[in-house]
Amino acid sequence: MYTSVRQFLVLLLSVIILLTGCSAKRVLTQAELQELDEHNQLFNDAEQFVHANLFTAMVHVRATNLADWNALLIAYSCSADIDHSTLDNSYNRNQPIFTEAMKTLAEQENLFTAEQQQDVLTDVSQLAYRLFSISYAKGYARQIELADDLSPGIREELCDGKVGGLNSPYLGYRNSVAWRSFNTPLLKSLNGLQAHARNGDKAFQILLNQQYVQFDALVYSHAYQQTDAYQSLFFEVNKFENVELYGNEVSKLSPQISDIKAQNKHNDFAYLVLSSGYHWGMMSVLAMLEEEYPRVHDLKKAQATQMVLETLKNLQDSA
Numbered sequence: 001m002y003t004s005v006r007q008f009l010v011l012l013l014s015v016i017i018l019l020t021g022c023s024a025k026r027v028l029t030q031a032e033l034q035e036l037d038e039h040n041q042l043f044n045d046a047e048q049f050v051h052a053n054l055f056t057a058m059v060h061v062r063a064t065n066l067a068d069w070n071a072l073l074i075a076y077s078c079s080a081d082i083d084h085s086t087l088d089n090s091y092n093r094n095q096p097i098f099t100e101a102m103k104t105l106a107e108q109e110n111l112f113t114a115e116q117q118q119d120v121l122t123d124v125s126q127l128a129y130r131l132f133s134i135s136y137a138k139g140y141a142r143q144i145e146l147a148d149d150l151s152p153g154i155r156e157e158l159c160d161g162k163v164g165g166l167n168s169p170y171l172g173y174r175n176s177v178a179w180r181s182f183n184t185p186l187l188k189s190l191n192g193l194q195a196h197a198r199n200g201d202k203a204f205q206i207l208l209n210q211q212y213v214q215f216d217a218l219v220y221s222h223a224y225q226q227t228d229a230y231q232s233l234f235f236e237v238n239k240f241e242n243v244e245l246y247g248n249e250v251s252k253l254s255p256q257i258s259d260i261k262a263q264n265k266h267n268d269f270a271y272l273v274l275s276s277g278y279h280w281g282m283m284s285v286l287a288m289l290e291e292e293y294p295r296v297h298d299l300k301k302a303q304a305t306q307m308v309l310e311t312l313k314n315l316q317d318s319a
Helices: 001-021 030-052 054-066 066-077 086-108 115-150 154-158 185-189 193-223 228-236 238-252 260-264 267-292 294-318
Strands: none
Touching: 001 185, 030 086, 030 115, 030 267, 054 066, 054 086, 054 115, 054 193, 054 267, 066 086, 066 115, 066 193, 066 228, 086 115, 115 154, 115 294, 193 228, 193 238, 193 267, 193 294, 228 294, 238 260, 238 267, 267 294
């Protein structure tokens, strides 16, 4: 009888642990805690540096290999008859150019000189290019679609007549990332970048679907130099709640990839890179309209100015 009761209690305890998600975690040693702390600090420094130099490195990519950069934009803007290999090839050829540009910029400032520091800078650069480039392409494609709504035929002209259905906004890179700095069992188990690399663009797209008006209004206030509106919309788009929503979506999409706390350490950086990519993708098309399509530019500016005013009013009314 006693044996049966004991077996029942053991079984019941196992079920409770399973249902509550409780599990025994190994306590880290002091040396392991120090390893993690140093690694995290290196990442903080690298993320700040990469974000500050994001635009400079992207200009270098475009100047070095315009063909593969344009192939990425065409894949999103022109035809859905393009498979993942087009995106993956563009990434494989241009991501190393971006990363080397970051290393050169760091060398000029005598930063990230140690091998471990360079490995961390490489990992952050890989994530940054992956997120920025795909988000830029989405912003670029969206603005071309909006311009085509104003003046039908622009999209077909920009695509040299090779127009098909638009690609899904959830289309992304399939290739994996070879991380350099997660080179011990402890660090590998706490790689928070992997979830953002795989699902960051998808999580950001979910947020965009809910807030296209705010993101687009921010772009227009910047493009048409509405300074006060830009400041208000900048804080609206980049508020903590949006970063938190983005992080939550990454976690939902990445249940088996990595530790949630490790993912969350990179939420701010990933979100800022993604929002910057979308912003500058749209801005590039608006600049092209001003230069090459002045009539459409005037129509767009008038439409966008009204949209910014309405967006600000709606935000004030809902505050």
